[in-house]
Amino acid sequence: MRILLVDNYDSFTYNLYQHLSELGAEVHVRRNDQFVLGDVAAMDVDGIVISPGPGRPADAGRTPDLIERFAETCPMLGVCLGHQAIGEVFGGRVVRAPRILHGKISSIGHDGRTIYRDLPNPLVATRYHSLVIDPAS
Structure with a gap:
């Protein structure tokens, strides 16, 4: 299984990386402001995990764009900030x-x-x- 792990500049990202790898996933880490959506599509991943990070979803680089682009075609799991970003993209309010x-x-x-x-x-x-x-x- 190929997983894109979006790093929202949080050290917990590598805990997620370790756990996913232990489960047998091939994990590709990209910082939230260092990927191009077309390149993500070409990676042909089976799932996207969005890490925690500082601030609010608006501070998460290209993460909201990624969620909008792949929500219909790729399973996603958000942790903390990642969860909040998914919620906000779908109309939720972060409070x-x-x-x-x-x-x-x-x-x-x-x-x-x-x-x-x-x-x-x-x-x-x-x-x-x-x-x-x-x-x-």
């Missing part, structure tokens, strides 16, 4: 979280489908965020 969570461990329930298949339910995750997508948007 300050009602409760800032930095390094907090949470128990998260899920439906056991798609990316959650074969994971414990609930699963335990460490959360780092101060911004969220407004559920009302």
Whole structure:
């Protein structure tokens, strides 16, 4: 499986790189302002992972353009800023979280489908965020 990993200038990108590689993916890392959309199309990737990063989606270089271009043709997973960018491109509003969570461990329930298949339910995750997508948007 070929994965494009968009680096939003965050050190956690290489944690994602390591995990994806351990799962057998061929991972290609590109900084958010150092790729051309046509070149991404030519890479013929099976999926796109968009990393965390500082700031808001508007600060994420070409990431919003990438999401718009490939949303219909390529599966995407956004982590933190990447998730916020996907939400914003599809009309969501990024707002300050009602409760800032930095390094907090949470128990998260899920439906056991798609990316959650074969994971414990609930699963335990460490959360780092101060911004969220407004559920009302």
